[in-house]
Amino acid sequence: MTLPVTFVEVVEVRRITPRTARITFAAEELSDTVGTVPDQQLKLCFPRPGQREPLLPARQDDPMDWYRAYLAIPEEQRPLLRSFTLRGRRPGTRLVEIDFVLHGDTGPAAAWALRAAPGDRLGMVGPSALYAPPVPFAETAAAADWVLLAGDETALPALATLVGALPEGVRAYAWIEVADRAERQELASRAELEVVWLYRDGAAPGAVLAEAFPSGVLPAGEPFVWLAGEAGAVRAIRRHLVEREGVPKENIDFTGYWRHRLTQDDAPTAEDLADAQERAAGY
CATH class of the missing domain: 2.40.30.10 (Translation factors)
Structure with a gap:
C-alpha cells in the first residue's frame, strides 16, 4: 500500500x-x-x-x-x-x-x-487506512438499535463526519465535551440525532464527559458506540460501558486522540500499549 x-x-x-x-x-x-x-x-x-x-x-x-x-x-x-x-x-x-x-x-x-x-x-x-482502517460506520450503525458518539473537541471533526454519514431512520446520540458554551458547533445529519453538550468550565479535560456516563440514562437495546478524545477519559468510559452497562466490547470503536500532560512525542504508557493491542485484536 x-x-x-x-x-x-x-x-x-x-x-x-x-x-x-x-x-x-x-x-x-x-x-x-x-x-x-x-x-x-x-x-x-x-x-x-x-x-x-x-x-x-x-x-x-x-x-x-x-x-x-x-x-x-x-x-x-x-x-x-x-x-x-x-x-x-x-x-x-x-x-x-x-x-x-x-x-x-x-x-x-x-x-x-x-x-x-x-x-x-x-x-x-495520508489520508490512509494504515492509520485507521475504516469502520463501515453507516452499515454498522444501521444494524444497531441505537448509536452513541462521544468525545471532546478534538473528536469533533471526526464525529461531525460520522453523524453526517448516518442514514435516515438511525437513532443516534452525541455527547460532546467542550470548554464552554461558545465552543458548540452545528452538526448536520439525516439521522434522528440528539446532541448533548457538556461544558468543562475549568474542570480537567475529559472529566465532565466521563462523569456523564454513570449518571446518564442509556436507551434499551444493543448499541454501537464510538468514543474518541483524551485517552484516560476514553478508557474510563469504555470500562464503564462494558462492565456496568453490559455493552459488548466488539460494539465499541474507541481511540485515545491525546493524553493529558503528555504529547505525541512522549513514549506510550503501559495503558496506551494495552489499548493499542486490544484494538489490533479486534477489541
Missing part, C-alpha cells in the same frame, strides 16, 4: 469558534478517494524553525521505507508529525479543510495554527 505524501498550502483561515480554527489547504496532489468516507485520518508535517516548508522524504512504495527515510533526517531538521482528521473536501477541487483546536502556544500544531496565514506550507501524509 503506497502512502500518500504531498505538500499543502494555506488558502483560508477561519475561526469557527473562539478556540477552533478551520484551515483550508490546497494540496499539490490528492487522491479521488479523499473526502469520500467519514473519519479519514492523516498526519500533518510541521516545519522546524527557520524552514519555509517541512523537509519531506520522497514518496515510497513501501510505507515503512518512507518512515525510515523520515527518521533518517537529522532531528533538528526533521518535521514534527501530528495526527488530524479530515473535516471535509470541497467537491471537485484539491481543497481540504482541517480543524485545529487552539489550546494555547504549548504545542507545535496549535502554535502554528495561531499564526497561520495564506501561503504557509505543511506536509500531509
Whole structure:
C-alpha cells in the first residue's frame, strides 16, 4: 500500500469558534478517494524553525521505507508529525479543510495554527487506512438499535463526519465535551440525532464527559458506540460501558486522540500499549 505524501498550502483561515480554527489547504496532489468516507485520518508535517516548508522524504512504495527515510533526517531538521482528521473536501477541487483546536502556544500544531496565514506550507501524509482502517460506520450503525458518539473537541471533526454519514431512520446520540458554551458547533445529519453538550468550565479535560456516563440514562437495546478524545477519559468510559452497562466490547470503536500532560512525542504508557493491542485484536 503506497502512502500518500504531498505538500499543502494555506488558502483560508477561519475561526469557527473562539478556540477552533478551520484551515483550508490546497494540496499539490490528492487522491479521488479523499473526502469520500467519514473519519479519514492523516498526519500533518510541521516545519522546524527557520524552514519555509517541512523537509519531506520522497514518496515510497513501501510505507515503512518512507518512515525510515523520515527518521533518517537529522532531528533538528526533521518535521514534527501530528495526527488530524479530515473535516471535509470541497467537491471537485484539491481543497481540504482541517480543524485545529487552539489550546494555547504549548504545542507545535496549535502554535502554528495561531499564526497561520495564506501561503504557509505543511506536509500531509495520508489520508490512509494504515492509520485507521475504516469502520463501515453507516452499515454498522444501521444494524444497531441505537448509536452513541462521544468525545471532546478534538473528536469533533471526526464525529461531525460520522453523524453526517448516518442514514435516515438511525437513532443516534452525541455527547460532546467542550470548554464552554461558545465552543458548540452545528452538526448536520439525516439521522434522528440528539446532541448533548457538556461544558468543562475549568474542570480537567475529559472529566465532565466521563462523569456523564454513570449518571446518564442509556436507551434499551444493543448499541454501537464510538468514543474518541483524551485517552484516560476514553478508557474510563469504555470500562464503564462494558462492565456496568453490559455493552459488548466488539460494539465499541474507541481511540485515545491525546493524553493529558503528555504529547505525541512522549513514549506510550503501559495503558496506551494495552489499548493499542486490544484494538489490533479486534477489541
